[in-house]
Amino acid sequence: MERKPFRILAIAGSLRQGSFNQGLLRAAKEVAPEWVEVQFFDIGQLPFFNEDVEAAGDPEPVRRFKDAIATSNAVLIATPEYNGVVPGVLANALDWASRPTGRSVLRNKPVALMGAVLGQSGSANAQAALRGVLGRIGAIVVPDPQVLVPRASRLFNENVDLHDERTREEIRQLVEAVAHWCRRVQPEEPVGTQSVTAP
16 A cells, blocks of 8 residues: 655744745755655744734634644744744744634644754754743654754855754654654544645
8 A cells, every 4th residue: 555645844033034944944955864854934924913803703814824734744943043943934833823722723733943053052942932832732742753953054055954963864763763753643644634734
């Protein structure tokens, strides 16, 4: 029997061109096993969270974001660290994804974290904060392996492609750990079977 694809939704916490964290996600797609699909969603299109807007109905980008999460087996977040915390654009995306309270699309969804920064922390502070937020939402944060990428500028080429083989191997291990772990505990496909094409 042919193995069904395992879908990972990839989200970067940085919107800038030349983002190292987007480079990490591209590397994840490159090193993933053939049966794992890594699909991207640009959270920069999401409006600022506003309960008045939510009360009138989720805007179209928010609906597409929630649908993309729902139809994926797991979520992979690559985050930088701004002033020692999670970037605002990523916090905003999680605010939307956390709603409605108690019925978040992230509830019981496996989420893996990694991150790249220019400094020494490797995004450890941002990842710790994310684990707390995701835990409150009810997501299942995959504990290991941890991918912390300090002094990221040394590890990418001029096209912001990750060339450091050690880091690529760490990402491969993370992707495979998420996929194999989820195969054990969630053998069925997620709700919805249509493919997700991120804009």
